[in-house]
Amino acid sequence: MQRLANLSAARTDAGPTAIEVAGLSHVYDGREGKVPALEDIAMTVGAGRFVVIVGPSGCGKTSLLMMLAGLRRPSEGAILCNGRPIPSPDPERVGVVFQEASLFPWLSAQDNVEFPLALRHAPRAERRRRATDMLDLVGLQGFGGRYPHELSGGMKQRVAIARGLVQDPPVLLMDEPFAALDEQTRMTMGHELLRIWSQTLKTVVFITHSLTEAVYLADEVLVMSARPGRIIDRIAIALPRPRTYDMMATDTFGRLRDRIWQQIRTAD
Numbered sequence: 001m002q003r004l005a006n007l008s009a010a011r012t013d014a015g016p017t018a019i020e021v022a023g024l025s026h027v028y029d030g031r032e033g034k035v036p037a038l039e040d041i042a043m044t045v046g047a048g049r050f051v052v053i054v055g056p057s058g059c060g061k062t063s064l065l066m067m068l069a070g071l072r073r074p075s076e077g078a079i080l081c082n083g084r085p086i087p088s089p090d091p092e093r094v095g096v097v098f099q100e101a102s103l104f105p106w107l108s109a110q111d112n113v114e115f116p117l118a119l120r121h122a123p124r125a126e127r128r129r130r131a132t133d134m135l136d137l138v139g140l141q142g143f144g145g146r147y148p149h150e151l152s153g154g155m156k157q158r159v160a161i162a163r164g165l166v167q168d169p170p171v172l173l174m175d176e177p178f179a180a181l182d183e184q185t186r187m188t189m190g191h192e193l194l195r196i197w198s199q200t201l202k203t204v205v206f207i208t209h210s211l212t213e214a215v216y217l218a219d220e221v222l223v224m225s226a227r228p229g230r231i232i233d234r235i236a237i238a239l240p241r242p243r244t245y246d247m248m249a250t251d252t253f254g255r256l257r258d259r260i261w262q263q264i265r266t267a268d
């Protein structure tokens with residue numbers, strides 16, 4: 001509790017804070033004994049910021065994201081989401097998008113997006129309206145009646161984003177959402193995500209393996225060490241917005257990507 005109180009008091013003049021993590025560590029008690037997965041993680045994400053997390057495979061990125069989503073409890077430490085702990089999933093506060101779109105194959109795109117609203121018995125008309133708005137937002141006007149098998153990989157991820165945003169949470173967490181897409185679709189989706197982000201003013205925490213994607217999207221990149229994952233570098237990405245594809249060819253972009261790469265190489 002003391003730690004939580006300190007966290008609230010520690011809020012700075014840099015604007016409102018969406019996510020605050022302090023002293024977070026996690027040890028899995030697995031079949032092969034104890035696995036220290038995360039160690040002394042501290043991070044602050046300002047409201048409306050786009051923060052990207054990179055780090056070697058198995059360093060605890062997904063574990064951290066699950067904790068931010070209230071899907072898993074850390075062994076130690078505190079998480080505040082908009083000033084309050086998040087002991088269990090709350091899609092009105094935090095939306096989540098995973099690598100696999102994990103849509104229900106027997107539901108149309110529209111019904112997949114409506115699903116979280118149906119779970120909490122929202123009136124039918126409101127469900128329809130909000131899901132339609134979200135499908136419009138992600139560029140899927142007119143595709144609500146399609147079933148997942150009738151959609152491309154990129155379109156399925158658009159549906160997953162629409163579903164993550166349908167309850168209008170201030171925070172969106174994304175775990176390698178575009179990793180399974182071909183490179184061209186991936187670039188388009190990154191660009192689309194920035195458009196959606198700037199239209200909706202969400203706070204985004206985004207995990208990726210792609211350093212190009214990290215630099216292209218982020219306000220700030222957090223680099224994690226190999227397991228147990230610690231944050232070993234925080235790199236501000238001062239490229240102007242809106243971001244454009246041309247920026248990728250600039251020296252600044254290359255230097256930023258290089259710095260992240262050097263950190264990851266030594267972290268592994």
Ligand SMILES: Nc1ncnc2c1ncn2[C@@H]1O[C@H](COP(=O)(O)OP(=O)(O)O)[C@@H](O)[C@H]1O
Binds near residue numbers: 037059060064227
């Ligand atoms: N439920 C679990 N039980 C035991 N160990 C786990 C569990 N989930 C993840 N781990 C281990 O914790 C470490 C971090 O996993 P994860 O968070 O998925 O890393 P990342 O997303 O960075 O690849 C890995 O070594 C993984 O094997």
Ligand SMILES: [Mg+2]
Binds near residue numbers: 061062063
């Ligand atoms: Mg992972």
